Amino acid sequence: MGLTITEKIFSEHAGKEVKAGDIVEVPIDMVIGNDITTPISIRAFRESGAKKLANPDGFSIVLDHFIPAKDIASANQAKISREFAWEQDMKNFFDEKDMGIEHALLPEKGLISPGDVVIGADSHTCTHGALGAFATGMGSTDLAYAMVTGGNWFKVPETIKVIFSGKLQEHVTGKDLILELIRQIGVDGALYQALEFTGDTIATLDMDSRFSLCNMAIEAGAKSGIIAVDDITREFLNSKNLARKPKEFYSDPDAKYVQTIEIDVENLEPVIAYPHLPSNGHSLSKAVEDQIRVDQVFIGSCTNGRLSDIEVASKIVKGKKVARHTRLIVTPATQKILEEATEKGFVKDLIDAGAVVSNPTCGACLGGYMGILADDEVAISTTNRNFVGRMGARSSKIYLSNSAVAAASAIAGKIARP
Amino acid sequence: MSKLEGAVWKFGDNIDTDLIIAARYLNTSDPYKLAEHVMEDADPEFAGKVKKGDIIVAGKNFGSGSSREHAPIALKYAGVSAVIAPTFARIFYRNSFNMGLPIFELEEGDEIEEGSKLSIDMDSGSIENLSNGKSYKFKPIPEFMQNLITAGGLMSYAKERVENE
Numbered sequence: 001m002g003l004t005i006t007e008k009i010f011s012e013h014a015g016k017e018v019k020a021g022d023i024v025e026v027p028i029d030m031v032i033g034n035d036i037t038t039p040i041s042i043r044a045f046r047e048s049g050a051k052k053l054a055n056p057d058g059f060s061i062v063l064d065h066f067i068p069a070k071d072i073a074s075a076n077q078a079k080i081s082r083e084f085a086w087e088q089d090m091k092n093f094f095d096e097k098d099m100g101i102e103h104a105l106l107p108e109k110g111l112i113s114p115g116d117v118v119i120g121a122d123s124h125t126c127t128h129g130a131l132g133a134f135a136t137g138m139g140s141t142d143l144a145y146a147m148v149t150g151g152n153w154f155k156v157p158e159t160i161k162v163i164f165s166g167k168l169q170e171h172v173t174g175k176d177l178i179l180e181l182i183r184q185i186g187v188d189g190a191l192y193q194a195l196e197f198t199g200d201t202i203a204t205l206d207m208d209s210r211f212s213l214c215n216m217a218i219e220a221g222a223k224s225g226i227i228a229v230d231d232i233t234r235e236f237l238n239s240k241n242l243a244r245k246p247k248e249f250y251s252d253p254d255a256k257y258v259q260t261i262e263i264d265v266e267n268l269e270p271v272i273a274y275p276h277l278p279s280n281g282h283s284l285s286k287a288v289e290d291q292i293r294v295d296q297v298f299i300g301s302c303t304n305g306r307l308s309d310i311e312v313a314s315k316i317v318k319g320k321k322v323a324r325h326t327r328l329i330v331t332p333a334t335q336k337i338l339e340e341a342t343e344k345g346f347v348k349d350l351i352d353a354g355a356v357v358s359n360p361t362c363g364a365c366l367g368g369y370m371g372i373l374a375d376d377e378v379a380i381s382t383t384n385r386n387f388v389g390r391m392g393a394r395s396s397k398i399y400l401s402n403s404a405v406a407a408a409s410a411i412a413g414k415i416a417r418p
Numbered sequence: 419m420s421k422l423e424g425a426v427w428k429f430g431d432n433i434d435t436d437l438i439i440a441a442r443y444l445n446t447s448d449p450y451k452l453a454e455h456v457m458e459d460a461d462p463e464f465a466g467k468v469k470k471g472d473i474i475v476a477g478k479n480f481g482s483g484s485s486r487e488h489a490p491i492a493l494k495y496a497g498v499s500a501v502i503a504p505t506f507a508r509i510f511y512r513n514s515f516n517m518g519l520p521i522f523e524l525e526e527g528d529e530i531e532e533g534s535k536l537s538i539d540m541d542s543g544s545i546e547n548l549s550n551g552k553s554y555k556f557k558p559i560p561e562f563m564q565n566l567i568t569a570g571g572l573m574s575y576a577k578e579r580v581e582n583e
Contacts, residue, residue, distance in 0.1 A: 023562050036441075036444045036445075036447075036486070036488075037485065037486065037487070039447050040447045040487055040488075040491075043447075044573055044576075047573065047577075048573055048576045048577045048580050049577060049580040049581065050576070050580050065441075065444070066444075066445055070445070071445060073445035073446050074445040077445055077446065077447070120485075121485055121487075122484070122485055123483065123484045123485040123509060125485075137485040137509050138485060138509060138512065138513075139485050139486075139487035139509060139512060139513035139516060139517075140487040140513075141487060141513065141516035141517055141571075141572055141573060142512060142513075142516060142572065144573065144576070145572050145573060145575070145576050148576040148579060148580060149575075149576055149579050153562075155562075187432055187479060187482060188432070188478060188479040188482070188505065188507070191479070191505060191507070191508065192508050218483075221479065221482065221507060221508065223508055277432065366436070366441035366484070367436075367440065367441050367442055368441050368442065368444070372442075385434075385436070385483060387434045387436045387437065387483060388436070388437060388459050388460075389436060389437070389440055389459035390436050390441075394459050394462075
């Protein structure tokens with residue numbers, strides 16, 4: 001019996017063949033913390049008596065959630081990470097000067113390589129699976145354990161193989177593929193399991209879309225999402241000074257899957273997840289028919305804050321105006337994306353249309369700051385979660401979509417077709 | 419291990435970590451401040467009503483969403499002694515063990531009514547509803563996790579490593 005790509009990555013790290021269900025302790029290539037989860041890890045690290053990180057180059061802290069500080073408490077919280085980073089002389093510490101949302105920033109910096117085992121104290125760490133790595137979210141204590149020992153324990157997950165086939169229609173993206181999958185299997189449809197994305201649709205999907213797709217694996221309860229390396233991955237990596245040599249693994253033809261799901265996406269429309277679960281997906285046609293007025297449109301986050309998102313949004317709003325009762329907030333995921341979007345004129349087109357373009361931050365996506373919803377307000381957002389109260393007031397409502405639909409909705413003032 | 423006893427609070431399916439502790443309160447990791455806002459978006463009065471030792475009985479996929487360890491911390495410091503659900507989201511499951519919030523997988527939780535008194539015997543793996551005498555067996559904790567608990571939690575392994583260096 002063959003092995004899946006995930007089993008192969010774990011086998012390579014464990015130094016022996018391991019299979020789904022085995023519990024292994026393996027070294028970790030990159031451990032990621034952020035401003036809200038790392039302080040608890042640092043506390044646990046100190047309590048363990050440790051003085052030095054076991055693998056300093058394999059640890060990163062990205063201040064992205066509430067930075068630039070939204071209040072005194074957030075400033076004090078960030079200070080804990082800053083002081084730790086300076087004390088440890090950390091190479092991979094990303095503060096305001098160099099900021100970005102962790103799951104966009106690390107791949108951009110070449111800090112994730114194919115074949116890596118990556119953990120982060122952030123549930124959307126699964127994003128990095130788009131580079132053919134095993135990547136999963138954990139809590140702060142698990143992060144601390146990795147800081148002290150350089151590794152952690154894992155139960156090698158079973159895998160669900162998801163085969164997407166067919167050519168995508170215009171304005172249908174990786175975001176729509178994952179929303180469609182979650183619509184079909186539910187928010188716990190892949191609990192504890194890895195999602196392996198494959199098929200001819202994936203073969204033509206650009207990296208931005210692949211990151212969006214893997215990003216929301218957690219929204220189906222999955223431990224990880226993964227796409228094997230191909231020429232599109234290699235091209236993305238070519239321009240980077242990679243921290244580690246890529247190791248390409250591929251699932252064997254006779255690998256064992258717990259389930260195989262085939263989805264023909266030839267006729268798939270953009271998918272809109274209605275409140276209050278990412279699994280509550282409906283077609284864009286239905287959403288347009290439902291005449292859903294929106295108070296706020298948000299384009300950004302680790303799901304959809306990349307250059308192609310900003311580009312498509314700017315092209316859709318260019319020369320038009322955001323509806324009078326609607327606000328459009330655009331948050332590029334990294335400083336580099338913001339810089340490129342500025343150079344290419346995207347930022348100007350957005351601002352001219354009435355958008356506010358912010359610094360990179362996770363802020364609005366999790367109801368932290370920079371775009372909080374008022375009581376009973378309705379938003380369409382390119383983020384990953386539409387839970388009750390996620391972006392603000394408990395009575396507010398969030399519809400999730402791709403960036404093109406969000407931009408068109410800002411102009412129309414209601415959910416609209418791009 | 420010992421027995422846990424407390425009154426039941428019921429919640430539905432997919433109680434996510436934003437409901438357990440909203441991100442607007444994550445500008446601190448002070449456990450008592452987090453506890454003041456526990457379950458706020460699921461039941462705004464919960465933090466005021468919950469008493470030390472109380473037990474949450476919820477629907478499937480409890481703790482879904484973010485990896486914030488603040489969620490089990492808020493529950494624990496609000497006095498919640500255990501959470502019972504048919505299934506738990508993976509990261510929450512692991513976090514709860516790591517920070518010492520007992521959680522139990524039980525399919526028949528929907529039979530248990532709010533306000534019932536439960537007694538959980540962690541050694542025998544049983545849950546007794548003291549209000550009506552019914553008893554249940556919770557799904558055994560995986561052996562690996564049991565060993566982890568016996569050893570005093572994940573960070574005790576880390577301490578051992580540091581001391582042996």
